[in-house]
Amino acid sequence: MGKISLLFNEYLCSGCHTCEIACKQEHGLGVGPRVIRVLEESPYFKPLFCHHCDDPPCAKACPEDAITKDSETGVVLLDLEKCTGCNAVSGTSGAEKQGTSPCKAECPAHIDVQGYVSLAAKGKFQEALELIKETSPFPSICGRICPHPCESACNRGGIDDPVANHAIERFVADLDLNTTKRYMPKVKEKKKDKVAIIGSGPAGLSCTYYLAQEGYQVTIFEKDTEPGGMLTAGIPSYRLPREVVNAEIQLIRDMDVTIKTGVDIGKDTTIAQLREEGFKAFFTAIGTQACLELGIEGENLEGVYGGLDYLRQINRGESVKLGKNVAIIGGGNTATDAARSARRSGAENAFILYRRGLEEMPANAEEIKECQEEGISIKTLPKPEPVPDSVFTMEVDAVINALGQEADWACLTPECACTLSDWGTMNVDPLTLQSDDPDIFAGGDAARGPRTVIEAIADGKQAAISIDRFILGRDLRLGRDQVFPTITDPQKEVYNKIDRVQMPRLDPQARIKSFDEVQEGLTEEMVLEEAKRCISCGTCCVQACPYDVMQFNHDTLKAVKRKPIMPTRHIKAPARYFRKGWGLCPSLTNRGSKS
Template sequence: MVKETVLDFANKISRTKRGSRGGVTEVDPEYKILEPIMTDEMAEAGMQLKLREKMSAADVAPLCGKSVERTEELLWELAVVGGAFVNEVEGVNKYWLDVWVPGHMEMIVNNKELIAKYPQLGEAFDAFGKKRGPMAAGNIPVGSGPMRVIPIETAIDGDTRSASYEEVSKYLADNDVFSLSDCACRASREAMGEGCGHLKENMCIQMGHAAEYYIKTGRGKKITREEAVEVIKQAEANGLMHNIPNFDGSGKTHAICNCCGCGCFAMRLATQWQNPDMIRSNYQVRIDEEKCVACGECVEACPTNAMRLGKKLCASTDAPAPEREYPHDTEWGDDKFNPDYRTNKAVVFEEGSAPCKAECPAHIGIQGYIKLAAQGRYQDALALIKKENPFPAVCGRICPRKCESDCTRGDIDEPIAIDEIKKFIAQQDMNAETRYIPTKRWDHGKPIAIVGSGPAGLTCAYFLAMDGYKVTVFEKQPALGGMLTLGIPSYRLEKDVINAEIDVLREMGVTFQTGVEVGKDITLDQLREQGFKAFYVAIGAQAGRKLGLEGEDVEEVKTGVDFLREVNLGNTPELKGKTLVIGGGNVAIDVARTAKRVGAESVELLCLEGRGRMPAHEEEVAEAESEDVLISNGWGPTRILSENGKLTGVEFKACLSVLDAQGKFAPVFDDAQVKVIPADHLLISVGQAIHWGDLLAGSDAELNGNQTLKADALTFQTAQEDVFTGGDVYTGPRFAIDAIAQGKEGAISIHRFVQHGQSMVIGRVKRDYRSFDKQNLLLQGYDRAPRQATAHVCGKQAQKSFRDLRGTFTEAQIKAETARCLGCGTVKADEFMCVGCGACTTKCKFGAIKLERVFDADGADLKTVKKVIIKHALKRKVRVTVNKPFKKIKKIMQSDQAKRA
C-alpha cells in the first residue's frame, strides 16, 4: 500500500508536483528510499519544512496541527532517518530540507542501522543516479553539477594554482566543526553486494552545519581539523581523489568526499554516461612524454580511465585517430554510454605499449625502475619494484627474464640487462638499514591464513599485511620459502637472500609457523574455529615424479626434487662414481650441477629433446657444461638395470620425436638405436607432483585430473568459497614470478571476500598490458652501446662451491646499461575524459604529469543554477540540431572511404 503523504513528501523534496509530467510516483527511487523508513505522520510534519530555511518545532506545529512536543518528536525522527537536516541554534533544534543529491539520499544511506536493515535504501540511491544521469548528459555546463571534483592540492602547486575555491585547505580553514562518516556511495554499493574493494568506513568529511547534523544524529564522529587533514592525506596516498557538494555557492561547501571512480555515484556521471563536464574541475592533465617512463602507476589510479599506456617510439605508419564526438553538441544516448565501466577498464591504448611491462607476469614498471636507477634513485626504484614484486633480490637471481626476451632494444643489438639492473637495485634489501618496508595502507585487522610459504603464499601475505590484515603463514617444512629454499641450489639463490626478503614480511607483522602441516597437525575447520576468515592455499608442487619403469625402487634412484630438498635442508647425500640425470628442464640442470658439488665423479644429463628444444634456459645449459656436466640430447630411458638390488645402469633409446602432430607429448623411439650407460646413481627430473595429504578433507574444493586445484582464473577463488589459491598448486610447475603475480591477485580477492558486500570483480583492474607491434617501428639512428655483463664465472671453480659466485653490476655499469634503454613506452591521456582530480600526479615519480587550468567555471549556487542549466541546455539543443545532418553526411563519407580502402 502506498504511503500517500510520504509520496507527497518525496515530491516536495524533488520540487515537483504529484501527478505532473515529472512528478515522483510510487515506483520511483525518490519514494522507494523513504517508504521503509518514514511514516505518513512523519511526512506530515516534513511537508511544512522549507528548502534551506531553518524552522523550529514551534514554527511547524501550527502548520501541521499537532502539539509542539509531538511535532518535535516527529521532526527529530525525520532528521534521524535522513528526511531533514537539524542543527541546534541558540539551544533550539532547527530543521530544514535540502535537495536529494547531495543531500537526503546520502543522509538516509549514512544511517548505519537503516542501511543494514533495509538494503533497498542503497538500491534506491543507485537507481536515482541511473534515472537522472542519462537525462543530464551534455545538458549541464562545467561547474554547475551537484557534485564537483576538487583537485588534489599538490597537483596544482605553483603557477597553475589560481583559485582558492579549488583548494582543499581553503575549506578546512573556513570551518571549525568537522565530522567523519562512511561514504554513502560505497555504503549503497555494499548493501547491494556490489562493493569495489574500496571500503566505506571513515571516508567522508563533513563541515559546518553538515558536521553538526552528522554528529548530532550519530552518522559521523567529531574530529579535529588536524584529523581531517590526516584523512585527506591517507586518501591521497591510497589513490583516492576528492569531490565536494557544489550547490552551496562559490567557495563554499559542506563536505569533502574521498572518492574512487569505481564506487562513487558522482564519478559515474563521467564514467558510465561519458559526461565528465558535469563533474570536472577546471583542470586537465598534461603529459610530458619525454619524462614519462610508462610505469603505469597513474593508469591504475585514474578514476575515469582517462590515462592509458601507449608507445613513445615513432611508427613507420600511424593510423589516423577516429574523430571524437562530445555530449555538448551530439545526441547522447545508450550507444555512447559505458554501462560496464566498473569491469572494462583498459590499461593500454589499442596500439599497445612497452614489451617489458607487458611480458612480465607481474607487470612491474620496468622502464620506470630503470630510469630511477639511471638517476641514482635506488631506494625509489626498489619501492617501485615492490609495488608488484616483494622479492626482487630473489627474482634478480632466478627470473626467466621474459621482459628481456621481448625487449625492443634486442631488435637493434642486444636486450637491456633488466635482471642485472633489478639485482643491483635489490641489494638494498640485503641490509636492514636500506631495506624497503612498505607503509601500511589500512588497518583491516582480520586474521588470514596462508598455507605454504613459497613465492605465491609469501606474496599474498605481503600484500595482505600492507592492508593491515593479521596474516599467519603455515609451512610444513622446517624452513621457509617453499621451492625457493628447497628446490633451488644455493649457488643460484643463497639462503640469506631469501631470508632477508622474508624478514621484510616479519617487520610488516606477518607471523610464521614452521613444521606445521595443515590437514595433519591442524585442519582448516580448526583454523576457522580459531577465527581465520580466509585461506590462501599455495603448497606448491614439491613432490618428484618417477618414470614408471621397472627397477625405479632401488636405493640409488631418486627424484631430482627429493634430492635437491635433502641437499638444501643440509641432509646432503654422498654421491660417488657416475651419476645420470634424466630430464631437460631447469630443475634437471640444477640437479646435475648439484650432483657435481656433492661428490659425483662424473655427471651426464640425458633428455628427449634436441639441444635447441630443451626446456632449460640456454644460459643454464652452458653453465652446466662449463662445470663438466655432459649433455646428451635425443635419448629416452627404457629400462633401469640393477643387480642384487643395486643400480648398475640405464638403457636408453634414441628419440625421433617428442610431440605428435597436435603438439601433445607422445615420444617416438628408434628401436635400432639402443645404448646402456653404466651408473652408480640415477636422479629423475621429469616433472613435479602435488602432495595434498588431508589438507582439503571435508572441503568443497575440487582438483583437476593433474591434481592442481580448480579455481576461478580471475579471482583464484575455489569451490570452497573461503579458500583461494595460486602458484604451482594451481598452474602446475612454473616460475617464481608467475606465482608472485598470482599471489598479489589472491590478496586482492581475499580482501574483497572478507569485507561485507564487496564484489570479487567489480572495480578490479584487469591488467591486460599488451606490447606494441615492433614490426611497425622506425628503429634507426640509435647507438650500438654494448650490453654490460658481470665477470665470467669459471665453471671449474664454481663446481666446487655452493656459494653464488656471480657478481653484481658496478654503479658505473648501471649508468651505462640504463642509458641503453629506449624508453619505448609512455602514458597518454584522453583529455576529454580527464576530470582534473590530480590522482595521477601523486603516483608519478618523474614530474611527467601536471594539471593545467583550462576552464574558468566558478562554483554553483542552488538559487541560480537552474537558470544557468536551462540556458546551456537550450544552446546545446540548437548545436545538436544544426550539427546532426553534417555529422550524418560525414559518417557516410567515412564509411565509403573505408570500403574503398
C-alpha cells in the same frame, strides 16, 4: 555496517575526496580511504581529472622529478619544463608511445620495468626499488633467478640486445638489502579480520605482503621447518644465496605477520578447524612438492633419487655421496640444478638425459649454458619409444629422477568443496583465483602446475586483492580485466648499437668447487651504462597512472593530464553537506557553473 549506495556524475568527479570526507562525517566511518574505495569499485567511478593519489604512482615512476604532490594542497603537479616525455624526440622516439612498454606488458606481475630502468639510469636507485616493490616483494630474488620474459620482449632486442633488466633490478634491490634501514611499504592500521595462507613459497609470501599492507592479520602455515618453498628447498645457493632469500622474507616478517613453520595443514590442523578459529579466507599456495615417478623397473633401487628430494638434502647442507657417474633424467630446472649440484658434490661425470631437443628444454637458457660450461653433458632425444635393438646400458653410480613435480592435496579435507583439474591443480577462476569453495583461493604452482617465481608472485598479489574484496563483500571481478596494448616496432635505424653489459661470473673451474654464487652482480657504473640503453618505449607516468589520467601528447611530446569533459548540467548538493565548515564539491563550485 551496510553498504553505501552512491550515484554520482562521473563527468563532474575530480577525485578530490570531498564526498569521502562528507560521507565519513555523515556515517561515522573509520577512515576515509575506505569510502573512496567504494567509489573506485563502483562501475560509475571514472575520474576524468587527476585523482591526486596519496602516494602518486606517476610521481614515483617519473625519472625527471617532473611530477610532485604539493604537500599543502595535496594537488599532483606536472612540471612541463622538466618533463621530457620519457626522452621523446620528434621523429626519433623509441616507439609511438601509445600503449604499454613490452617489458611491463610481458612481465606476469606487470612490474613497471621501464620505470625502474629509467630511474636507475638517473642514479635514483632507491626510487627504482620503491617502484618495483609496488608489484613485487622479491626484487633481489627475481633479479637473480627470474627467466625475465621482460627481456625476451624488449624492443632493444630488435636493435642489438635486450636491456639487462633483471641485473639492474638485482643491483637496486641488493643496495637496499645492505642498508641498516630498509625500505618498507606503508602498512595500514590493523584490522580484526584473520587470513590463513597455506604454504610459504613466493605465492604465499607475496599474498601475505599485500594483505599485511592492508592491515589484515595474516598467519602463514608452513609444513617445512623453514619458510620460502622452492626458494629455500629447491633452488641451490650458487644461484640464489640463502641470505638473500632470508633477508627478503625478513621484511615480510617485519610487517607483523605470523609464520608458523612445521604445521602441515590437513594433518596437524584442518581448514575446518581454522574456520572455527575465525579465519575468514584461505590462500592455498602449496606448490608442487611431490616428485613424479618414472614408472619403470628399478625405480626404487638404492642410488636412485627423486630430484627434489636430492636438492632438499643439498640445500639443508647435508652431504649426499652420489659417486663418480651420475645420470639425471629430465630437462627442467630441477634437472639442471641437480646436475650442477652433483658436480659440486664431487661427481666427475654428471650428465642429463632429456627426451626432446636442447631448444625444447624447459630449464632457463642461461642455466643450460652454465651447465655446459661446468662440464655437464646433455644427451638429448633418448625418447622412450620401442625401437627394436635400440636398448642400451649405461653404467652409473646414481640416477636422479627429475621428471617433475605435482601437488599433494592432503590439505583439502572432505569438508572443502574445491575441485581439482585433470592435471592435479586446483580449479580456480583465472581472474580472481577463487576456487569452488568461496573462501578458498589458490595460486602459484598449486593452481598453474610447475611454473616460475614471478608467476607465483603475481598470483599472490591477485589473491590478496580478491581476499580483501571477499572479506569486504565487494565484487571480486570488477575492473580487473585490464589489458596492456603493447608498443612494438621501434624506429631501429635511429639507434646506435651498444653492447649489452656482461654479468661477471665465477670461473667454471672455481664454481664446481663450492656452492658460492656464480653470478657476481653488476657494478654501479655498469648499471648506469646499461640502463641508458633502454629506448623508453612507453611513458613512465602514463604507464603508472591507474586511472588513465596521464597521457602522452603527440604534439608537444610531453606528458599531459587528460582534459576533463565539462559537465552539461549543474548538480545541487544536499544542504546538509555544507555544515561544520566542509566546503562544496569543487567540481560544482569551480566548474559546474561554467557549463
